[in-house]
Amino acid sequence: MARMLNDVIALLNRLIQVDNAAIEPYKPAKARLEDSVDRAEFGAFLADHRRHVEALTIVVRNLGGEPVGHGDLRQVLLRGRVDLHGLVEAGVLIEAMRTNEAQATAVYESAASQPGIPVDVVAVLQQNLVDERRHHAWIVSRLEGLRSGPARSK
Ligand SMILES: [Fe+2]
Numbered sequence: 561m562a563r564m565l566n567d568v569i570a571l572l573n574r575l576i577q578v579d580n581a582a583i584e585p586y587k588p589a590k591a592r593l594e595d596s597v598d599r600a601e602f603g604a605f606l607a608d609h610r611r612h613v614e615a616l617t618i619v620v621r622n623l624g625g626e627p628v629g630h631g632d633l634r635q636v637l638l639r640g641r642v643d644l645h646g647l648v649e650a651g652v653l654i655e656a657m658r659t660n661e662a663q664a665t666a667v668y669e670s671a672a673s674q675p676g677i678p679v680d681v682v683a684v685l686q687q688n689l690v691d692e693r694r695h696h697a698w699i700v701s702r703l704e705g706l707r708s709g710p711a712r713s714k
């Protein structure tokens with residue numbers, strides 16, 4: 561039983577790291593978007609990820625575990641990293657978030673379907689998973705819109 565509980569705590573801490581890693585690139589990306597709707601969406605996604613970290617942190621504490629802090633972020637390497645410090649267009653900024661959201665969705669899907677996780681914890685994972693799917697779906701649809709829309713002036 562103790563071993564299983566430790567496994568659940570380790571899994572939740574891994575998810576905290578994935579959410580923290582997802583938060584980081586949203587900050588510079590959001591600041592660089594010109595479209596106010598895009599900026600509002602990115603701001604909402606950023607807030608969702610912060611809420612995910614808070615919810616997972618509470619669950620880890622309730623299980624008697626120690627939540628990972630920001631210092632442990634380097635252990636998680638999300639793919640699709642892009643240098644966001646230069647001047648880049650919206651498509652590049654949004655594309656940069658797509659891989660991270662796809663990965664976050666996959667990690668949550670896998671976590672929520674693991675056996676031996678308490679039902680109340682699964683409920684939290686599924687709530688977060690709904691957000692991750694929504695983030696990813698919005699990004700995919702927005703990228704399609706950008707690609708099929710009129711060519712933008714340079
Ligand atoms: Fe998240």
Ligand SMILES: [Fe+2]
Nearest residue numbers: 661664692695
């Ligand atoms: Fe997300």
